[in-house]
Amino acid sequence: MDAANILQFLQELSLNNNREWFTEHKAWYEQCRMEFEQLCTDLIRRIAVHDPEIGHLQAWECIFRIYRDIRFSADKTPYKQHFGCYIAKNGGRNSDYAGYYFHLQPDACLFSGGVWCPPVDLLRALRQSMYDNIEEFLEITEAPEFKSMYPALWAADKLKVVPRGFPKDWKYADLFKYKHYMVEHEIPETTARKGQLLDYATECARVAVPFNRFLNYTVDEWKGNF
Numbered sequence: 001m002d003a004a005n006i007l008q009f010l011q012e013l014s015l016n017n018n019r020e021w022f023t024e025h026k027a028w029y030e031q032c033r034m035e036f037e038q039l040c041t042d043l044i045r046r047i048a049v050h051d052p053e054i055g056h057l058q059a060w061e062c063i064f065r066i067y068r069d070i071r072f073s074a075d076k077t078p079y080k081q082h083f084g085c086y087i088a089k090n091g092g093r094n095s096d097y098a099g100y101y102f103h104l105q106p107d108a109c110l111f112s113g114g115v116w117c118p119p120v121d122l123l124r125a126l127r128q129s130m131y132d133n134i135e136e137f138l139e140i141t142e143a144p145e146f147k148s149m150y151p152a153l154w155a156a157d158k159l160k161v162v163p164r165g166f167p168k169d170w171k172y173a174d175l176f177k178y179k180h181y182m183v184e185h186e187i188p189e190t191t192a193r194k195g196q197l198l199d200y201a202t203e204c205a206r207v208a209v210p211f212n213r214f215l216n217y218t219v220d221e222w223k224g225n226f
Helices: 004-015 019-024 026-047 120-132 134-141 144-149 173-177 189-193 197-223
Strands: 083-087 099-104 110-115 181-186
Touching (some): 004 019, 004 099, 004 189, 019 026, 026 197, 120 197, 134 144, 134 197
Antiparallel strands (some): 083 099, 110 181
16 A cells, blocks of 8 residues: 555645645545555554554544644644654554654655653653663664664754753763654655555564663653563
8 A cells, every 4th residue: 555645635635734625625635534544454464573562542533633733833724734643552643652654745755663752750751761771772773774764862852961860971961861762764655655655664664663662661660660
């Protein structure tokens, strides 16, 4: 299954991001939404081979709405220009756990793993876990296969200085500056438009599994599940 129809719809939506156009093309949107839900259903099943903890999820739990919350935004366009889903145990898109994010957008398709925007106390716990288990973390993130697909942590919102309470002189102190422990990989649009999309995304997920397991050990502790 490919995403050619979905990407074409999103391309047209980006040029006509208004309620009138969307209403006129609602049937096309519904078709694309069903296609994306099927993609996510198949992807969950495939990822579960490598990460059984997400095997219970349903696609509807993971898919984000296309409607934007514009109440406090200067950008008043009513619709997102992408389809996205977050596949993570205990809640899908609403989960605090490290998971797998699948994103379709013209010229910006991607797959990511890890934790985005964790609560402050969880972020602190994740930073402490880096410090306490650095050898294990480096073994995962410096492995050639992982490094080839995910060369670096996602650096958005990265702090300029080491946060209070963590050693500034530690060899890997730069790890403390991250506000998201996440990696991402761009999916070539030619792959997304052809029948290779699920195979490609599944491979991205397989490589990210050890990274997510490392993070989720701390999430479990934070939630008191041990």
